[in-house]
Amino acid sequence: MATNKAGTSQDNVFHKTRRDHSNEIAEDYVEAIAQLHSEDGACRVTRLARRLGVSHVTANRTVARLVSRGLVTTSPYQPIELTDSGRRLARTAKARHEIVIDFLISIGVPAEIATADSEGIEHHCSPETLKAMKHFSNTRNH
Secondary structure, three states, rough: OOOOOOOOOOHHHHHHHHHHHHHHHHHHHHHHHHHHHHHHHOOOOHHHHHHHOOOHHHHHHHHHHHHHOEEEEEOOOOOOOHHHHHHEEEEEHHHHHHHHHHHHHHHHOOHHHHHHHHHHHHHOOHHHHHHHHHHHHHHHHH
């Protein structure tokens, strides 16, 4: 079994990456739902699809998966509501996203590029990496 410089087996690295990928969509969706609630007071599938750049059908299917995971509730012609679990996941996703953006800006990446590049990175950072990023950003900005 091959190991990397950190002594972690490649099997474990790939398993973590696959697990992170499986959670990415759910995290992006609940974060977007929370943002739309904050901005508009409600979240409808049409606005969610537009925000995420997907078709209405894709958004509907993904929302149905989120319902089955207990992250949202909805019914025909009604807004999408986050459950307690969905709200917790949205807060966590938003916090991780902000840490990555702040870190990228603190190392000199322009804000617009940092915002674009952060999309996706935050799903793959361990708590230790996020802690180091946050620490670095805080020491550079103070």
